[in-house]
Amino acid sequence: MAQDALNSGQSMDLMELHQIVSSEIPGITFHAAGCMREAAGVCIEEQGHRTGVRFFVNGDFSIALSLIWDATTDQMRRCWADSEEVTEQGACGIAVLLIERLTGWKVLERSRRGTGFDDWVGRRGSEATDLVDQAQMDRVCRQHGTAAEFLQPPSGRSGWPP
Numbered sequence: 001m002a003q004d005a006l007n008s009g010q011s012m013d014l015m016e017l018h019q020i021v022s023s024e025i026p027g028i029t030f031h032a033a034g035c036m037r038e039a040a041g042v043c044i045e046e047q048g049h050r051t052g053v054r055f056f057v058n059g060d061f062s063i064a065l066s067l068i069w070d071a072t073t074d075q076m077r078r079c080w081a082d083s084e085e086v087t088e089q090g091a092c093g094i095a096v097l098l099i100e101r102l103t104g105w106k107v108l109e110r111s112r113r114g115t116g117f118d119d120w121v122g123r124r125g126s127e128a129t130d131l132v133d134q135a136q137m138d139r140v141c142r143q144h145g146t147a148a149e150f151l152q153p154p155s156g157r158s159g160w161p162p
Contacts, residue, residue: 011052012101013068014040017093020100027107027119028096036093041069042080043090061102067094092118 014037021033028036044053044067051071057063080086099105099121108120 010063011066011068012097014093014097015068015070016097020097020106025096025100025106027109033093033096036089036096037069038072038076039080039086039088040090040093041072042076043083043086044069045072046077046083046086057098057102063102 017033017037018030021028021030025033051069052066054064054066057065080089096107099107105121105123108122110119
């Protein structure tokens, strides 16, 4: 989706993870998407935010979004008590939604440990073996509710996503 087509004031519902994963994202299962969704809600609420909080994306894209999620339960908070894990998984869920919404790209597959990045992403319709249409997605997570997601084009590629 082109940057100009995005208007400030849009919302992004974490429930969208289940909708896009079930049919459009081969590298994430329905259940993994549910875990990411739960983790994002718990992590954001731990920072004192409630559903509808506005956040801003700046860089190649500039947009303001209201993030929507179902209220978390005590059981969810107990399940996601590890602050590092909840931050990483929550950031992943938000990154997947942002990448799909802003670029139309999708997670093709999880990378192996030691590669220096977390996931292979690519254009809709591309396969995990089509390296020309892929980039690397990494998540840099920090405490206190800040998480940065970034994409890296494969070596030698610039001006992407096309």
